[in-house]
Amino acid sequence: MIQRLFLALLLGLSLLAGPALAVAPDEVLDDPVLESRARALSSELRCMVCQNQSIDDSDAPLAKDLRILVRERLVAGDSDEQVVDYLVSRYGEFVLLKPRFAWHTIVLWAAGPVALIAGLIAIGAALRKRARNRSASTDTSASTLTADEERRLQALLDKTD
Amino acid sequence: MIVEFGHYALVLAFALTLVQSVLPIWGALQKDDRLMAVAPPVSVMLFVLILLSFIVLTGAYLNSDFSVLNVVENSHSAKPLLYKFTGVWGNHEGSMLLWVLILVFFGALVGVFGGNLPADLRAVTLSVQAWVSAGFILFLLATSNPFTRIVNPPLEGADLNPILQDIGLAIHPPLLYVGYVGFSITFSFAVAALILGRIDAAWARWVRPWTLLAWCFLTLGIAMGSYWAYYELGWGGWWFWDPVENASFMPWLAGTALLHSAIVMEKREALKVWTVLLAIFTFSLSLLGTFLVRSGVLTSVHAFATDPARGVFILGLLCIFIGGSLSLYAWRAPMLKQGGLFAPISREGGLVLNNLFLTAACAAVFVGTLYPLVLDAVTGEKISVGAPFFNLTFGPLMVPLLLAVPFGPVLSWKRADLGAACQRLYAAFGLALLLTLVTYWAWGMDKVLAPLGVGLAVWVMAGAISEIVTRVKFFEIGFKRGFARLVGLPGSAWGAAIAHFGIGLTVLGIVTASAFQEERVLTMRPGDTVELAGYQMTFEGAAPRRGPNYTEEVGHFSIRQGGALVAELDPSKRIYTARQMPTTEAGIYTTGFSQVYLSLGEGRGDGAVDVRVYFKPLITLIWIGCVIMSLGAVFSIADRRLRVGAPKPARKRQQSMAAAE
Numbered sequence: 001m002i003q004r005l006f007l008a009l010l011l012g013l014s015l016l017a018g019p020a021l022a023v024a025p026d027e028v029l030d031d032p033v034l035e036s037r038a039r040a041l042s043s044e045l046r047c048m049v050c051q052n053q054s055i056d057d058s059d060a061p062l063a064k065d066l067r068i069l070v071r072e073r074l075v076a077g078d079s080d081e082q083v084v085d086y087l088v089s090r091y092g093e094f095v096l097l098k099p100r101f102a103w104h105t106i107v108l109w110a111a112g113p114v115a116l117i118a119g120l121i122a123i124g125a126a127l128r129k130r131a132r133n134r135s136a137s138t139d140t141s142a143s144t145l146t147a148d149e150e151r152r153l154q155a156l157l158d159k160t161d
Numbered sequence: 162m163i164v165e166f167g168h169y170a171l172v173l174a175f176a177l178t179l180v181q182s183v184l185p186i187w188g189a190l191q192k193d194d195r196l197m198a199v200a201p202p203v204s205v206m207l208f209v210l211i212l213l214s215f216i217v218l219t220g221a222y223l224n225s226d227f228s229v230l231n232v233v234e235n236s237h238s239a240k241p242l243l244y245k246f247t248g249v250w251g252n253h254e255g256s257m258l259l260w261v262l263i264l265v266f267f268g269a270l271v272g273v274f275g276g277n278l279p280a281d282l283r284a285v286t287l288s289v290q291a292w293v294s295a296g297f298i299l300f301l302l303a304t305s306n307p308f309t310r311i312v313n314p315p316l317e318g319a320d321l322n323p324i325l326q327d328i329g330l331a332i333h334p335p336l337l338y339v340g341y342v343g344f345s346i347t348f349s350f351a352v353a354a355l356i357l358g359r360i361d362a363a364w365a366r367w368v369r370p371w372t373l374l375a376w377c378f379l380t381l382g383i384a385m386g387s388y389w390a391y392y393e394l395g396w397g398g399w400w401f402w403d404p405v406e407n408a409s410f411m412p413w414l415a416g417t418a419l420l421h422s423a424i425v426m427e428k429r430e431a432l433k434v435w436t437v438l439l440a441i442f443t444f445s446l447s448l449l450g451t452f453l454v455r456s457g458v459l460t461s462v463h464a465f466a467t468d469p470a471r472g473v474f475i476l477g478l479l480c481i482f483i484g485g486s487l488s489l490y491a492w493r494a495p496m497l498k499q500g501g502l503f504a505p506i507s508r509e510g511g512l513v514l515n516n517l518f519l520t521a522a523c524a525a526v527f528v529g530t531l532y533p534l535v536l537d538a539v540t541g542e543k544i545s546v547g548a549p550f551f552n553l554t555f556g557p558l559m560v561p562l563l564l565a566v567p568f569g570p571v572l573s574w575k576r577a578d579l580g581a582a583c584q585r586l587y588a589a590f591g592l593a594l595l596l597t598l599v600t601y602w603a604w605g606m607d608k609v610l611a612p613l614g615v616g617l618a619v620w621v622m623a624g625a626i627s628e629i630v631t632r633v634k635f636f637e638i639g640f641k642r643g644f645a646r647l648v649g650l651p652g653s654a655w656g657a658a659i660a661h662f663g664i665g666l667t668v669l670g671i672v673t674a675s676a677f678q679e680e681r682v683l684t685m686r687p688g689d690t691v692e693l694a695g696y697q698m699t700f701e702g703a704a705p706r707r708g709p710n711y712t713e714e715v716g717h718f719s720i721r722q723g724g725a726l727v728a729e730l731d732p733s734k735r736i737y738t739a740r741q742m743p744t745t746e747a748g749i750y751t752t753g754f755s756q757v758y759l760s761l762g763e764g765r766g767d768g769a770v771d772v773r774v775y776f777k778p779l780i781t782l783i784w785i786g787c788v789i790m791s792l793g794a795v796f797s798i799a800d801r802r803l804r805v806g807a808p809k810p811a812r813k814r815q816q817s818m819a820a821a822e
Contacts, residue, residue, distance in 0.1 A: 046545045051403075059762075115521040116558065
């Protein structure tokens with residue numbers, strides 16, 4: 001939702017829909033277990049006419065319809081997966097805020113772990129290279145400053161504040 | 162006339178940036194002191210010119226000059242004075258002008274206070290800063306001119322977007338921009354170092370304070386934005402993993418890594434090449450954030466198409482600056498000499514680990530933010546990447562990082578003894594374990610992860626405290642001498658401990674507010690009472706009210722605890738007249754660090770109204786923690802040793818520092 005703030009701020013656009021509250025009291029199911037499952041599912045489903053908002057957060061009419069639909073399916077005895085499958089078959093994968101793990105999302109899911117592992121390998125390689133260099137040469141603290149810079153640095157260090 | 166003067170100042174500033182872009186760097190390469198001496202006065206003049214044009218635009222807003230298109234589109238004569246002022250940056254053109262103002266302000270700071278820098282480094286840095294400034298001033302002039310006049314001025318403006326008519330707009334964007342743009346200085350320093358082909362001691366000393374400064378403001382800016390969204394938007398969320406939020410979060414992650422690697426570079430001369438790369442990445446991510454937000458690629462393809470010029474222009478700038486700096490890096494970085502050696506288990510090693518996890522987390526956020534765009538462009542497949550994805554991928558990367566936080570400061574440089582470090586953290590570990598068990602005992606086993614989260618947060622906080630306590634050695638040398646050592650600790654040690662404590666607080670707030678939140682959604686009639694988390698909330702009735710540029714329906718609620726009245730809340734639903742746009746204003750009662758959050762929904766006729774009530778335990782810690790993190794940065798900047806020019810330490814101080822380390 002902060003996106004709305006920013007976009008409005010930066011692009012000077014009007015908002016698509018005014019904020020209000022999402023789940024209305026008349027939608028709430030009597031069975032608390034089913035209702036909590038409905039809420040959990042709702043928070044992972046996208047309101048397709050909104051900007052990156054779950055149907056649990058959105059007050060758009062479409063989100064309301066989807067919330068009611070989710071609850072109807074749950075009351076009819078669907079499992080969580082069945083509800084999600086049903087919605088995906090109807091609206092496409094766009095409705096999922098957490099994409100399924102598949103070939104076209106493998107880069108997405110792997111990015112974090114791969115970056116971590118690649119980083120570890122790079123660090124390991126750097127350490128090994130370092131250790132080799134160290135045995136090759138003991139001169140590690142050589143000054144990289146020219147004589148002129150040395151003098152200037154000394155002048156800086158001598159300057160008291 | 163005055164408006165044209167502002168426009169003229171902007172054009173003049175552009176011409177000056179071209180001068181600045183060429184002469185000082187040419188002087189540095191030719192070793193011509195006269196050419197290099199051009200840089201400082203021009204950097205100040207640039208700031209003066211942009212400031213003038215910013216003042217002119219502000220004047221147009223304050224006078225409601227409706228002959229200026231930008232004012233017509235974003236202001237209204239009945240708007241309260243504060244919002245006329247903040248409205249200057251409440252739109253694309255004005256906020257871009259603020260962006261440029263901060264950019265040249267930082268340039269001027271280097272010009273004025275950079276007297277201690279080697280002349281060529283200062284000259285080249287200011288030239289690089291001028292390249293960036295030139296690009297963005299040209300962007301303003303070519304595609305987003307805030308001074309455009311209209312032929313037939315209307316009598317009234319279109320008003321500022323109501324959501325932005327809030328004190329948040331006065332604070333949030335300026336803080337965020339100082340953070341974003343502040344990283345431009347480290348970027349310019351890094352590019353200058355690459356051009357000159359050396360990283361000397363002065364370079365290392367300069368980078369860290371600038372990074373800290375930018376990071377401090379970015380942290381505050383993000384926290385402020387989060388709190389603003391929380392109270393303004395009406396359902397109590399505070400972070401949405403929204404692409405535009407991610408756009409500000411990625412530079413924060415990279416900047417956090419940068420300020421840690423800068424420590425290693427400053428102290429041990431190691432990680433130079435990596436630090437230069439991080440400095441480039443951090444500002445590149447800031448630029449990318451600007452591009453994502455401005456071009457409209459994130460909202461929809463349609464928004465992009467309505468003004469392709471802007472998007473394409475920024476994309477061009479992005480390619481030039483990021484591509485250029487990375488090519489330069491690839492070419493010059495191998496020439497930079499690597500410094501100090503260290504064992505894997507050492508303070509340096511700990512900081513490398515920090516960088517590894519922060520960078521991986523940043524990569525995960527980066528891919529998550531851009532993947533849907535790329536996939537859509539390449540295959541046409543549309544997917545959504547939202548909060549559940551980021552919680553699953555980002556969260557696990559943060560856990561090991563947070564576990565490692567207390568170890569960092571207790572490890573010694575070069576080569577450390579892990580066993581000794583663990584000994585210093587026994588107390589912190591014990592406390593964390595105890596509080597985890599207490600949380601399990603209090604809440605039962607139905608929330609398995611939340612108590613572990615609480616334990617993790619306590620571990621980070623207690624680790625920060627024990628770091629200070631063990632450094633001072635209260636137990637060994639007695640309280641009085643210990644206190645003297647406490648005062649004598651260097652600012653950077655305090656800064657690190659305070660910032661780490663702050664991150665622990667934020668984590669605690671996040672865990673408790675998400676896991677232990679209580680919520681009720683119901684329809685209430687006047688006189689109805691609802692009970693939540695020990696508070697009785699009575700709906701007393703609703704009444705219409707008229708504000709300066711809106712009308713609202715205000716619900717009146719009394720909050721009682723054990724029969725005694727503790728607060729009265731007036732959440733409301735507003736309609737802003739000029740744009741006919743509704744907003745909700747939540748009613749928030751803060752008790753300790755927790756909050757009761759009340760917002761109104763649809764009216765149901767005969768006085769009944771939908772109400773959503775939350776109890777959010779310890780939620781304010783999320784933002785308090787961020788403020789404390791920034792405070793840590795302030796302590797660190799204030800450290801004498803970090804000051805540019807490296808004053809000679811007083812003898813006594815030198816001793817206490819040596820003793821403390």
